[in-house]
Amino acid sequence: MATVARDRLARMLRGDAETAFSVELTASTDDLSLEVEGIGPITFPVPPAQARKLLGLGQPARFGRGEETLTDPGVRDTWEIPKDLVRARWDDDALNVILTAAKDELGLPIAAELTADLHSLLVYEPRQFFLAHQDSEKDDSMIGTLVVTLPSSYTGGELVVRHLEERKTYRGSKTELSVVAFYADCRHEVLEVRSGYRIALTYNLLLRGDTDLPEGDEGAVAELVDFLREHFSTPVPTYRPEAVAYPPNRLVYLLDHEYTPRALGWSGLKGADAARVSLLRAATERAGYEAVLALADVKTTHSTYEPDDGYGYRQRYWDDDEDEDGEDSDGPADYEIQELIDVDVTLTHWTGPHGDRLEATSLDVGAEEVCASARTDDLEPYASEYEGYMGNWGNTLDHWYHRAAVVVWPREQAFANRAETSPAWALDALAEMALAGDVSGAKAAAATLEPFWDSALRAR
Numbered sequence: 001m002a003t004v005a006r007d008r009l010a011r012m013l014r015g016d017a018e019t020a021f022s023v024e025l026t027a028s029t030d031d032l033s034l035e036v037e038g039i040g041p042i043t044f045p046v047p048p049a050q051a052r053k054l055l056g057l058g059q060p061a062r063f064g065r066g067e068e069t070l071t072d073p074g075v076r077d078t079w080e081i082p083k084d085l086v087r088a089r090w091d092d093d094a095l096n097v098i099l100t101a102a103k104d105e106l107g108l109p110i111a112a113e114l115t116a117d118l119h120s121l122l123v124y125e126p127r128q129f130f131l132a133h134q135d136s137e138k139d140d141s142m143i144g145t146l147v148v149t150l151p152s153s154y155t156g157g158e159l160v161v162r163h164l165e166e167r168k169t170y171r172g173s174k175t176e177l178s179v180v181a182f183y184a185d186c187r188h189e190v191l192e193v194r195s196g197y198r199i200a201l202t203y204n205l206l207l208r209g210d211t212d213l214p215e216g217d218e219g220a221v222a223e224l225v226d227f228l229r230e231h232f233s234t235p236v237p238t239y240r241p242e243a244v245a246y247p248p249n250r251l252v253y254l255l256d257h258e259y260t261p262r263a264l265g266w267s268g269l270k271g272a273d274a275a276r277v278s279l280l281r282a283a284t285e286r287a288g289y290e291a292v293l294a295l296a297d298v299k300t301t302h303s304t305y306e307p308d309d310g311y312g313y314r315q316r317y318w319d320d321d322e323d324e325d326g327e328d329s330d331g332p333a334d335y336e337i338q339e340l341i342d343v344d345v346t347l348t349h350w351t352g353p354h355g356d357r358l359e360a361t362s363l364d365v366g367a368e369e370v371c372a373s374a375r376t377d378d379l380e381p382y383a384s385e386y387e388g389y390m391g392n393w394g395n396t397l398d399h400w401y402h403r404a405a406v407v408v409w410p411r412e413q414a415f416a417n418r419a420e421t422s423p424a425w426a427l428d429a430l431a432e433m434a435l436a437g438d439v440s441g442a443k444a445a446a447a448t449l450e451p452f453w454d455s456a457l458r459a460r
Contacts, residue, residue, distance in 0.1 A: 005230040006251065006371035012223065013253070013279065014373035019107025019271040021163035021257075022182030024170050029151060029177060031094035034201075036121070037085040045151040045174060051197035054123045057081050061122060064136040077128040078190070081121040088118055088201055098146075102181035102205075106144070107271045111210035116146050116203035124157055124190065124198040132162075132189040137263050142184060143270060144205035149178040154196025161188040164256065164378045172198070181205060183270045185258035187380050211267035211274075224283035232289075232410055236368045246450075249417055250409040252345065252365050253280060254296065254372035258379075259404040261349055261358055264293055276373065277406055284408050294350040294405045296365075298376050301342040304386065304397040337397065340377075345370050350407060363420060376401055416448035 029044035036042060039053050058079025062071050095116060103114045119138070135145050147159060149172040159170040163186045172178040182188065184205075190198070228251065235245035255277070257270040269277055284291040347363040381399035409417050419426030426449065433442040 005227045005234065006368075009224060009227040009231070009251075010253065010371040010373045012220065012227070013276040015276075019275075020105045021166065021186050021271060022161040022168050022180060023102055023105035024168075025098055025101055025179040025181075026173065027094060027098060027148075027177040027179055029175075031091050032148070032177060033089045033091070034150070035087040036081060037087075042150070044177075045153065046197070046199050048153075048197065051123060051125075051152065051199060054081060054121075054199065055079055055125060055197075057085060058123055061120070061130075063130075063133065075133075076130045078130060079123045079125070079128075081123065083118065083120060086118065086121045086201075088121075098179055099205075102146070102179075106181065106183065107274060108143075108207060109211050109274065112207050113209040114143075115206045115208070117206055119202045119204050122200050122202065124154075124193045124200075126193050126195055129192040130190040132160075132187050134187055134258075135184045137184060137260060138204050139206055140262060141206045141208050141268070142204050142263070143207040143268055144181060144183045146203040146205050147180045148201040148203070149173070149180070150199045150201070151175050151177065152197055152199055154193055154198050156192050156194035157198035158191045159188065160191060161186050162380065163187075164374060183257060184263070185270070207268060220279055221282045221286060224279060225287045228283060228287050228289060228408065236366075248366075248369045249413050249420070250365070250369055250407055252294070252296070252347070252370045253406045253408070254298075254345075254370065254374075254376070255404040255406070256374045257404065258402050259295065261295060264295060264349065264351060264358060264404060266293065272373075273404075280406055280408070289408050289410050290414055291406055291408045292350045294347045294361075294407045296403045296405050297346045297348055298401040298403050299342075299344040300340060300376055300399045300401070302337045302397045302399075303339050303341055304337050304395045341396065343367065343370075343376070347405070347407065372403075376403065379403070413448055415445045419449055 032044075034042040036054065036057065038057060039050065042054075043050060058081055060071050060073065061076055061078045061080035062069050063076045064070075099114045099116060103110075103112070108114060117139070149159070149170075151173050153174055154172075157172070159172075159180060161168050161170070161180070161182045163183070170178065170180050231251050232247050235247050238245045255269070255273045257273050259268070259270075266277070266281075281291055345365050345367075347361055347365060349358055349360055351358045377399070379401050381401050383400040385398045387396045387398070407417075415426070415429070419429075430442045430446055433439075433445065
């Protein structure tokens with residue numbers, strides 16, 4: 001069955017890939033010299049008197065939301081020293097040693113070049129914080145963030161980084177430089193400082209150069225080829241007696257990390273995604289198929305009860321996060337989740353095999369085409385909505401997620417996959433082929449549309 005092939009493929013790609021989403025390193029204070037115009041050299045550990053001088057140069061730190069850059073102390077309450085006043089110099093090869101270690105721990109390609117571009121100098125005084133958020137890419141090659149917390153005496157102010165169900169807390173040091181590197185899609189926050197001053201340099205991590213990973217074990221690639229061929233040769237069962245059963249048009253393998261349209265590209269994959277996709281691409285090419293990268297919106301719907309409904313314990317869900325504007329999500333603060341009712345996956349963008357152009361699309365994909373090594377429910381939803389009892393419908397909880405995916409299809413199905421997103425484009429393309437004299441090619445392309453053409457037209 002096609003479902004078995006998809007599940008086996010996802011389980012195999014999950015493998016033993018144990019790469020970190022964030023990593024903490026330490027460095028000696030002798031490795032860094034920091035000067036701020038108007039103050040001079042910064043002493044380590046930073047004394048309170050000098051921290052207060054830094055505050056005098058600070059401006060309210062801004063943050064990004066979509067295409068906007070905002071200032072809101074209810075979301076981000078900290079002081080940022082203008083970058084043109086800051087001179088941070090690393091001695092000898094100290095920063096390269098840090099970046100090499102971070103690259104290894106994060107599972108980035110050995111041959112690629114990881115560099116750090118200074119972004120800001122931040123000072124948190126008591127009662128200041130930064131709510132949970134994701135960093136926006138400031139550069140096309142940005143893959144993560146490096147936070148260098150300077151030694152000083154303070155309490156609170158922990159840096160908390162999360163991905164999937166994991167959470168790591170970093171508290172800094174009173175005597176050493178605390179260096180934390182993490183992927184840009186990880187949600188992270190700075191908890192409220194209770195006393196003293198937390199001072200940190202932040203850098204954008206940029207990945208350039210040879211970002212390809214080795215293809216991996218030949219036996220693994222061969223096994224993946226078998227899974228792909230089984231998937232694309234097994235008709236999807238239909239529950240209508242008169243309907244013809246066809247094999248699926250594509251396979252959609254959802255990745256673990258989240259990517260923005262700007263960051264989506266074969267060379268910018270993160271952690272375990274990079275190793276898994278390298279294997280899958282090698283198998284795709286060997287099987288004679290094509291692969292594109294895509295962005296997907298995933299909606300899950302669970303049947304749900306409020307805790308006092310008397311249905312007993314099933315699974316507890318705490319909505320203990322606030323959204324980026326500091327407001328609580330709609331609905332009750334906790335629920336009892338009973339079961340998964342439905343999953344909807346829509347591809348919103350995709351890019352070609354060479355990753356040189358991103359196209360907007362809108363394509364709903366069926367459950368028989370989708371697989372993943374990590375459960376969507378283990379990720380962080382970007383929106384949630386609770387719907388109370390509505391007559392014939394019980395209580396439900398909807399979550400929405402952003403995920404990236406590798407979409408694979410046989411080369412002969414490339415026209416059909418594109419046509420499914422735009423029937424008008426398909427008709428124009430067929431007409432052009434016929435007018436150019438390629439009647440047989442037009443007929444062959446048109447034949448690939450049969451499995452979905454009627455439903456695609458009805459949907460428009």
